[in-house]
Amino acid sequence: MALKGEPKSTLYVGIDGGGSKCRAIVYSTTHGVLGDGLSGPANPFQDFELAIKSITEASMQAAIKVGFNYSDLGDMTAGIALAGVNIPSVFNAMQHWKSPFKQHLVLTDLHAACLGAHSGGDGAVIIAGTGSCGYASVNGQSLTIGAHGFPHGDKGSGAWIGLQAVEHCLLAMDQLGQDSILRQKIAADNPLDLVSKVSGQPPRFYARLAPLVFEAAEEGDVIAQNILQEAGDYLSQVGEKLLSLNPPKLTLIGGITARILPYLTSKVRNKITDAEHPPEIGAILYAQNKINADTQNRKTNDHSASG
């Protein structure tokens, strides 16, 4: 296979992992993306062992797709973007992981999303997927809003929308709230069945209910429309706060992007541009910059030492 002749120094692995899934790409600075992989949850704050398993699995898939094997990962540098590494102890544990890569650099999923969306330049992102948050990086300053997790945070996210819907259904089934198209889509008549189904479920379970809320809203259900409007209002608030830093670009990314867009205020909606690259590329841009900066520092230090 021709690609096996690729100089090893030009190969990178880009990882984007969160509470639902982990994506990996193998990337060559001369040929671009060579292969990709997809595995399970990779939020090391929620489950460290599962996160490293998912990262390894997705990376292996991507490597195998282009004819590499496990030991070839040892020649590649990885940029690993993850939810949960905003907690300093989790970041340190992940940075000190004995990974299968030549070296790896860890950053938050938000930072990688922002770098990817704006090709490494300044900008801001609103993330609306299983979870929700905002992130901006402008003139060397960064701002994070939200990213607090479920059920206490992540307002406006797919999981939050799903939880609101379930709460509504249970009230309706107890005849303490209005019945609705939404209730018919989410649950049969017996609250016990719904309770058995939802109890103890993770955010990604609730996020999978969000499409039913969008459907109900499109069919005219006022309760579903209100839930989505509250989500849109919150995400707009996040957007306005990010715009106050004057980022050159604002991008909305995540699983509910297309369907939640109409619920944002026009002020925020009109500023939104498409992401240029996915977070996996953002993670690689970060790793490249970090290594270049370190090399530059070493050269400067060597120069100073010899000067």
Next chain:
Amino acid sequence: MALKGEPKSTLYVGIDGGGSKCRAIVYSTTHGVLGDGLSGPANPFQDFELAIKSITEASMQAAIKVGFNYSDLGDMTAGIALAGVNIPSVFNAMQHWKSPFKQHLVLTDLHAACLGAHSGGDGAVIIAGTGSCGYASVNGQSLTIGAHGFPHGDKGSGAWIGLQAVEHCLLAMDQLGQDSILRQKIAADNPLDLVSKVSGQPPRFYARLAPLVFEAAEEGDVIAQNILQEAGDYLSQVGEKLLSLNPPKLTLIGGITARILPYLTSKVRNKITDAEHPPEIGAILYAQNKINADTQNRKTNDHSASG
């Protein structure tokens, strides 16, 4: 010890278990409550093994306090009231548990609370503790409202109040909501610290924050007052629904009873009377009635057979 001479047939164990704790009493039909015990969580839907451990531990404590030992439980009949046994499969598993008792009869914590509160007679209860719900038993008919669990249900409960407070704090710390006395009581300035503290916590953790919400409300915090008013409005809705069955009595029980009472509508508040007995006694009344009814049935059947 005199009590050891008690005829074994007159001894009962009454259990009341839920997501936070498990209470047990040893009760004699001639001398009343002899001893009590308290252990950890006993919701067999959440954790079956932990529930039977807690039930056994609390019963042992109660037995030992009056000079009995483990094997003496084998002479006693137990009424076991538990959260979670409204799910039929959980009820069956608990009913078939090889318990240390001579025999045991399982009922929901709500049913036992209602029987205890009204000395075995008809009535209704609103429960506002770690969780929330309503239950009525009138003329052989019963009605359950809520009891759906956390975070999707249990509106108006201690856990729900705590969760609302945390959600508010995170919005305030992101400067997307008003700062407040409540925020100062719940969290320091760093949202990451609060997120680390609350992530993945069970309902009882959130319920332990509820007293801070009551404190903040008493100090004039409008956000805390609004949270509590929404809780009170929901519990009042539950109360009105129960009153529509014309129960002879309505009782409010659970950990936040005294402090939430002022937030109920006067219509519901004015109907509320004190509980006559705790749920453990309700569980024993249930066991006694069930055994008497079975004995009666057997006699009738024997009579029919010989007639």
